[in-house]
Amino acid sequence: MDFNEFKEQFTEDVKQGLADAGIEAKVSTNTVEKMNESYEAMTVTPEGSNVGVNVNMEKFFEAYENGTDYEAVVGKAIGVIEGGFANQPTVDVSALTDYDQMKDKLIMEVVSAEANADMLDKVPHKEMEDMAVVYRFEIDSNDDGRATILVTNQLIETMGVTPEQLHADAMENAPELKPAVIKGMSEVMAEMMGVSTEDLAMMGMPMDPADEQMFVASVPDKIHGAGVLAYQDFMDQAAERVGGDFFILPSSIHEVLIVPDNGNMSLSDLEAMVKEVNATQVAPEDKLTDSVYHYDSQAKIFELGEKFVERQSEKEAGIEAEASEKGSVLDELKAKKDEVAKQPKKEAVEKAVKSKGSKGEEL
Template identity: 25%
Template sequence: MNYQSFKNSIIEYIRYQLGSTYHIFIQSIIKNNGIRLDGLIIMPEETNIAPTIYLNYYFQKLKQGIPFENICTEIINYYQKHHPESSVDIQFFTDLEQIQSHIAYKLINFEKNLSLLDDIPYIRFLDLAIVFYCLLPSSSEQNASILIHNQHLSMWNLSLTDLYSIAKTNTPDLLGYELLDLHSILRNSDVSEIPHQEFCLTATPCASDEQYPMYVLSSQNRQYGAACILYQNLLKHFSQKTDMDFYILPSSIHEVILVPTANRYSLFELSEMVSSINHSEVNPEDVLSDHAYYYSREEDRISM
């Protein structure tokens, strides 16, 4: 079965299983880093929002030998778990007072998203860009969002400075953070349970350096957690606790890894490792950067 036949068969199978009260279609979607994916949309007639299910990954499962019916069942189960309970009132998005408390920021790669950045507000940060989005209050998983565009700022009569100030206040409250010792994760977890790119990135360097463990930093829901490095005083307090400077490894847009400088690896070696893993293990749309960063306690600053 080729990819086009796979997509057509998915629509036919799911439409048969769910019935005629659902609108089921495929939409081409440009993701982070300019990656184009095919999103399956399953939307009941009475709602105006639905989770996007990317078929590119499921086609890879088919090529790996997973039966077609099993894939369809997995897709339906995913939809039933993640679909919103109600529609979203799009009008609320026109009122800044209503949405202000839902605005957050995230980090993306600057060079890989130049076309997108022409149309959205952003702040340059090293080789990255701080961009902004609105979390939808009716999201069942609390991770459905709308990216904020330049036209939204015009509609709200809001400056980029004020937008950043709002997001800077909101994001730690909306997303929180988790800072986990990787040695504890590796000791207490089955290797098969650890996300593949995370394990590859950390298992080798930290295996013999338990005196200076690495730490995974992410948001509490593991979405856009790399932005936690922007939280006010978080890195400062971490460096005070460990009593040393550290490197920051951008393992994806969803998390970073903090490596004490007492570890035997150099910034160049860590950057080489990040780049290698990005090209072999991380989904292209999840790549943040090929560079490791350095945090200085004395300067309270991140540099490349």
């Protein structure tokens, strides 16, 4: 069967399976729009509750097409829904529209502005080069995941809060709820391999912070950690850690890589690296952008890498032009001095006397 046939049959069978398990629930289908993706979903809401569970039917159809038995697919979906019900956070629905109760739960994320253009029309956001800063209320967070609500234009209108106030509160709360964590790549590798940093040193990995050529920035739970880019003090915090200017590589929406701008890697090399990793290693829903960014720690400027290169070229051209202009003035003065020096002394004296005489006549 095709997807439309599957969707209709799947919805009925899941609803019947839940009823057989003694679970009365309302089942509906709709399109779920999320950052970086949208999908056809089945929303299952227990009787007497306002909070439901979304099931991505496209994923289950894919499993069916890849050879998984249809009954097994239905059973798996029922298990996911039951697990979702069991792990749902307790939510005071009335509090969801009370900004005074919700503002302390504000966090920030950064997403691709191009990939989420339609969604951004519906949510308050701040542009950040070719990215956009969006806001969420974090309802619950634990080892199994987190529950959040994307802040929409409609929601803040209901709450009676402006986008400006929302942003100001998020800038204050997000770094407290999700503090930025910056680690050297050697430290990250040690954690991934389950070894100590001393073991890595014996394996030839650099352990001196001054030797680190790459750093990883995220948040403690490593979920949507690229949002640290929007934190007020993050850029200066990173500059202090890496020792000056740096490039930013958007590894994913969950983390970013920081590369010191020390001349070891060119912008074109870094851009090629980001594009290759995004094309081969990053899931589409986790992709941030293909761009590389730069932070000038002296001028306090965050910008696209290409803008930085252009700004530097203009700056160097301006310095050269200024030096050339100064050189021209000096050359002109020297030429005049040489010309005067070559004149006969008598002629020079006569010119001086005539000059004084003319001034006297004017008086």
